[in-house]
Amino acid sequence: MSTATRTDGLPWWATALVLPVFNIALALLISALVILAIGEDPVGALTSMLAGAFGSGTGLGYTLYYATSLIFTGLSVAVAYHAGLFNIGSEGQAYVGGLGVGLVCLALGGWPWWLVLPLTILAGGAFGAAWAAVPGYLQAYRGSHIVITTIMFNFIAAALMAYLMVNVLKAPGQMSPESRGFDDSVTLPMIHDMLGAIGIETANAPLNLSLPLALAACALVWLFIWHTRWGFALRTVGANEHAARYAGMNARRITVVAMALSGALAGLMAINELQGVQHRLLLNFPAGLGFTGIAVALMGRAHPAGIIPAAILFGGLLQGGAELAFDYQSISPELVVVIQGVVILFAGALEHMFRPALARLFTRSAKPVGA
Numbered sequence: 001m002s003t004a005t006r007t008d009g010l011p012w013w014a015t016a017l018v019l020p021v022f023n024i025a026l027a028l029l030i031s032a033l034v035i036l037a038i039g040e041d042p043v044g045a046l047t048s049m050l051a052g053a054f055g056s057g058t059g060l061g062y063t064l065y066y067a068t069s070l071i072f073t074g075l076s077v078a079v080a081y082h083a084g085l086f087n088i089g090s091e092g093q094a095y096v097g098g099l100g101v102g103l104v105c106l107a108l109g110g111w112p113w114w115l116v117l118p119l120t121i122l123a124g125g126a127f128g129a130a131w132a133a134v135p136g137y138l139q140a141y142r143g144s145h146i147v148i149t150t151i152m153f154n155f156i157a158a159a160l161m162a163y164l165m166v167n168v169l170k171a172p173g174q175m176s177p178e179s180r181g182f183d184d185s186v187t188l189p190m191i192h193d194m195l196g197a198i199g200i201e202t203a204n205a206p207l208n209l210s211l212p213l214a215l216a217a218c219a220l221v222w223l224f225i226w227h228t229r230w231g232f233a234l235r236t237v238g239a240n241e242h243a244a245r246y247a248g249m250n251a252r253r254i255t256v257v258a259m260a261l262s263g264a265l266a267g268l269m270a271i272n273e274l275q276g277v278q279h280r281l282l283l284n285f286p287a288g289l290g291f292t293g294i295a296v297a298l299m300g301r302a303h304p305a306g307i308i309p310a311a312i313l314f315g316g317l318l319q320g321g322a323e324l325a326f327d328y329q330s331i332s333p334e335l336v337v338v339i340q341g342v343v344i345l346f347a348g349a350l351e352h353m354f355r356p357a358l359a360r361l362f363t364r365s366a367k368p369v370g371a
Contacts (some may be wrong), residue, residue, distance in 0.1 A: 003316025010359045020299060020347065022354045024313070027346040038330060045328055049339075052323020053316035054286040059190070059323065061205020065277070066289070067308075067315030068207070069214040071214040072269035074311055075221050076262045078302040080146075082225055083258035084238035089135060089150030090266040091290025092157030093128040097267020099161065101126030101274050102169075102179060102281030103302040109183030113275075116186045120275055121213075121268065128267020129260040130159065136259025140252035146259070160283075165283050178282035210272035217265060218304035224261075235260050266290060292344070310347070317343060 032042035053063045073090045080087035100123030107118050135149035138283045162177070171180035188209040225231040237244040238255045244251050273285045292314055299313070302308030321336035346353070 006064075010355065010362055014358060014362065015301070015355075017086050019091040019352070019354060019358060020310075022358070023299075023346040024343065027343040030342050030346075034335070034338065034342075035331065038335070040328055045324060045331065048319035048327045049324040050316075051320075052327075053256045057203025058205050060318055061203055062319040063312065063315040064112060064211060065206045065208075065272070065315070066270045066318045067311040068214045069269045069286075069289045070293055070311035070314055071218065071307060072265055072272070073290045074296030074300060075217055075304065076266035076269075076290075077266060077294050077297035078300070078304075078307060079221060079225070079234075080258055080262040081113050081297060081302045082231075082238050083234045083255060084241065085136075085139070085146045085255065085258060085262070087132070087150055087259065088147050088294070089132060089153050089290075090262070090293050091261040091286050091288065092150070092154035092223040092265035093132045094269040094290045095154075095157045095161055096131040096287045097124040097128035097263070098270030098274050098281065098285055099164070100124045100267065101270040104181060104276055105182040105186045106281070108186060110185055111183075113186050117188070117209075118209055119272075120271055124267040124270050125264035126267075128193055132263020132266070133260040136256040139259075140255040154290075162283060165281070167229040175224055176282075179280050182275070182279045186275065187279050188271070206277045208272065208276035210276045213268070213271065215308070217268065218308060221265070222304045229343075230257075240304035266293075295344040295347055313347075314340075316341075 017281075028046060032046060035042040035045045052059050054060055060104075075092060076090040076093065077087055102118045104116065104120045104123045108119070131153065134248065135144070135146055135153055138144035138149050139146045165177040165179070169179045170177050174180075190205075191207045191209070192204055194209070195202050223231075225235065233244070233249050234254055236247070236249060237251045237258075242252050244254070269286065269289065274281060278285060294309045296307055296314055300308070300310040317340045321333075321340055324339075325331055325333050325336050
């Protein structure tokens with residue numbers, strides 16, 4: 001993700017813009033071939049997907065709604081990455097963060113949302129941070145691998161939430177494992193309602209006040225990582241832990257703190273999903289967005305300025321994929337997942353596949369004539 005360690009002479013704008021465009025173009029080409037193989041029109045299908053995500057106010061609203069959650073989980077992965085940690089546990093951290101958000105909303109029914117919101121931010125962040133700090137501690141002080149522990153903590157979080165929803169928090173007299181609904185006063189206002197109040201009519205969509213919160217989180221992460229001494233220490237540990245120790249930095253403590261910050265950002269995703277849209281605590285509300293946040297962070301080069309457009313892209317894939325499955329009956333939801341997976345593959349795991357060829361092209365074009 002980081003371009004600072006690259007020495008192939010490729011300009012930053014080629015890494016940030018040209019390379020992702022090549023990756024997405026190849027992913028769409030392969031997706032088109034898959035659609036063609038089942039006998040459908042690839043141009044029409046991909047056009048339907050694009051129109052479903054960005055071609056209407058409702059579609060755009062849903063895209064930005066998904067993108068809001070992905071910004072939080074992408075930032076979560078990015079902060080850990082800068083400390084040299086690969087956090088696979090944003091899904092579970094968001095899940096447990098949702099427990100904090102849900103408990104606050106259930107307890108403070110009747111309070112105005114603008115008083116409840118700071119408390120849900122604190123609760124969601126604290127619950128997510130606590131859940132992520134344990135793998136951080138195990139990595140720093142016990143030598144456990146962060147990838148293994150965070151994966152396992154996803155399963156533990158799912159089991160914990162299932163127990164609580166079935167045996168503790170389920171609304172009385174209800175069969176489905178979900179809490180009672182939040183009081184209307186604590187739920188976040190929708191963007192279309194806020195714009196309508198000032199005379200701007202927009203389409204009805206679940207986009208809510210969490211979007212500005214996500215953008216504010218991007219700004220704060222940028223300031224913290226690149227403009228504070230704590231962020232410098234975190235990046236130093238991630239770049240070279242031995243050098244950081246030699247410089248007098250407490251690498252173990254920084255590891256735990258980095259994971260706690262990562263988990264806190266993942267926990268904030270629950271504000272969008274629960275306080276903003278679902279208005280109750282329910283099972284599996286992260287719906288895999290914690291894992292998709294890994295691809296968002298990869299494609300965004302672990303930088304907030306890259307995470308925002310990457311989150312919008314993957315939000316568009318989610319919304320456009322739903323529209324595609326609706327318009328084309330022969331394209332099953334499973335095939336839509338395959339298309340999304342191809343984009344994730346080329347934007348994430350194979351993000352640098354074109355880099356050597358692109359670097360050679362730039363090196364050749366930079367040579368003086370006659371050299």
